[in-house]
Amino acid sequence: MLPERFVEKMNLLLQDEADEFLAVYKEEKANGLRANPLKINPDSWAKTAPFSLTPVPFCPTGFYYGPDEQPGKHPYHAAGLYYIQEPSAMAVAEALRPAPGETVLDLCAAPGGKTTQLGAMMENKGLLVANEIHPKRVKALAENVERLGLTNTVVVNETPEALAERFPGFFDKILVDAPCSGEGMFRKEEEAASFWSQAYVEECAARQRRILQSAYAMLKEGGILVYSTCTFSPEENEQTIEWLLETYDDLRMMPIAKTGGMEPGRPEWTKTNRAELEHAVRLWPHRIKGEGHFIAKLQKQRPTPLWNGRWGKANAPKAAVRLYRQFEQTALRIERHGTIVSFGSHLAMLPERCPDWSGLKVIRAGLHLGEVKKERFEPNHALALALKTDEVNHVLDLSSTSREITQYWRGETLPTGGDRGWLLVAVDGHPFAWGKEVKGTVKNFYPKGLRRL
Numbered sequence: 001m002l003p004e005r006f007v008e009k010m011n012l013l014l015q016d017e018a019d020e021f022l023a024v025y026k027e028e029k030a031n032g033l034r035a036n037p038l039k040i041n042p043d044s045w046a047k048t049a050p051f052s053l054t055p056v057p058f059c060p061t062g063f064y065y066g067p068d069e070q071p072g073k074h075p076y077h078a079a080g081l082y083y084i085q086e087p088s089a090m091a092v093a094e095a096l097r098p099a100p101g102e103t104v105l106d107l108c109a110a111p112g113g114k115t116t117q118l119g120a121m122m123e124n125k126g127l128l129v130a131n132e133i134h135p136k137r138v139k140a141l142a143e144n145v146e147r148l149g150l151t152n153t154v155v156v157n158e159t160p161e162a163l164a165e166r167f168p169g170f171f172d173k174i175l176v177d178a179p180c181s182g183e184g185m186f187r188k189e190e191e192a193a194s195f196w197s198q199a200y201v202e203e204c205a206a207r208q209r210r211i212l213q214s215a216y217a218m219l220k221e222g223g224i225l226v227y228s229t230c231t232f233s234p235e236e237n238e239q240t241i242e243w244l245l246e247t248y249d250d251l252r253m254m255p256i257a258k259t260g261g262m263e264p265g266r267p268e269w270t271k272t273n274r275a276e277l278e279h280a281v282r283l284w285p286h287r288i289k290g291e292g293h294f295i296a297k298l299q300k301q302r303p304t305p306l307w308n309g310r311w312g313k314a315n316a317p318k319a320a321v322r323l324y325r326q327f328e329q330t331a332l333r334i335e336r337h338g339t340i341v342s343f344g345s346h347l348a349m350l351p352e353r354c355p356d357w358s359g360l361k362v363i364r365a366g367l368h369l370g371e372v373k374k375e376r377f378e379p380n381h382a383l384a385l386a387l388k389t390d391e392v393n394h395v396l397d398l399s400s401t402s403r404e405i406t407q408y409w410r411g412e413t414l415p416t417g418g419d420r421g422w423l424l425v426a427v428d429g430h431p432f433a434w435g436k437e438v439k440g441t442v443k444n445f446y447p448k449g450l451r452r453l
């Protein structure tokens with residue numbers, strides 16, 4: 001059931017178009033997945049995938065899948081070949097499109113739909129900071145970052161204000177995918193509709209402004225900000241951008257290409273009626289196949305002193321690094337170069353040009369290599385998912401339709417007859433998890449919390 005006042009408000013805003021807009025709430029939602037170019041070639045994979053996929057017009061790695069399919073339950077999902085994402089949400093990272101090597105912040109990042117898309121665009125080069133304020137939601141973000149094989153990403157659990165204090169003028173590109181009243185989620189999550197009120201819309205708008213103040217402070221001169229919501233209210237969209245342009249007179253709106261049915265922002269829904277608001281885009285559920293989004297892109301012009309904080313330094317004990325290097329020499333065919341840091345008994349390799357994070361809450365810093373346990377090195381699941389099968393000496397490749405892959409996913413051991421030590425269990429050639437083959441049996445190293453029970 002749609003809130004009555006929401007229906008009245010949309011009728012006023014959309015007038016002749018309102019019936020068409022409101023009718024979509026009676027239809028089935030569209031389902032989408034975004035193929036992960038860090039692991040597969042999206043186009044060729046889509047042709048052979050075990051789902052019926054059709055392209056999303058505004059995202060080259062995005063596909064719609066049918067209402068009866070369940071890609072979330074397939075082992076390819078666990079192997080990080082794709083991310084299940086509401087189709088219109090796929091347009092947001094496309095508008096920012098960071099290049100490999102840039103310094104990028106995703107300020108409101110959980111559960112990681114846009115982070116994983118940005119990381120793939122960056123080809124794991126440069127630095128991507130994925131921040132989430134809520135301690136529970138940040139866990140899902142870290143899991144998705146690992147599953148998709150991101151190695152240049154630092155997952156952080158901070159407020160935007162704490163980050164702004166530490167990183168003024170630091171980032172080339174920032175995404176604020178803001179917490180919003182979620183009017184575009186009413187079809188996907190019925191609960192979102194029960195939260196809705198005009199007062200809630202206004203509360204969200206005030207919070208968005210606070211978050212944007214922090215984002216602005218963290219941009220370099222010439223840096224680019226993308227702001228997005230999954231709601232339709234002008235208060236949280238055009239009016240938020242109007243406020244931003246009035247507050248920071250050096251911010252310039254940049255046009256976003258209006259592909260695949262996207263429409264311009266609506267200046268007439270603001271006080272000042274600035275024509276440049278048309279550079280923003282609206283994805284309407286009655287115009288595209290998806291739930292709806294608003295996206296705006298802006299560039300900072302004001303001279304901003306460059307960040308001059310401290311950089312991250314290697315601090316891992318030599319003995320621990322030696323154990324990792326021994327593991328690398330026996331199990332892998334590659335050597336990874338980078339700054340290795342320790343968190344207790346755990347080792348991680350930092351992304352390029354990574355700042356010092358002391359005093360801030362970091363959940364995951366770059367690539368989690370593994371842990372030293374009783375003088376031995378145990379590789380982490382994240383390392384398995386960041387490798388390619390030809391980078392590992394021993395691979396146990398299982399078919400996605402085999403009983404063994406389901407057994408392994410459940411946490412069972414597998415009899416193989418060999419004794420090769422660490423090996424990479426793969427599904428149809430894609431890394432799935434670590435296993436340790438000892439005296440004829442592969443011991444299961446699929447993380448307990450991720451098992452499919």
Ligand SMILES: C[S@@+](CC[C@H](N)C(=O)[O-])C[C@H]1O[C@@H](n2cnc3c(N)ncnc32)[C@H](O)[C@@H]1O
Pocket residue numbers: 089107108109110111112113114115132133134137159160177178179180207211
């Ligand atoms: C729209 S969701 C982000 C979705 C995510 N970007 C994705 O693509 O998967 C907005 C996020 O902002 C977080 N949030 C809530 N209040 C916040 C605040 N005051 N500052 C920053 N983030 C906040 C929420 O916990 C939520 O995870």
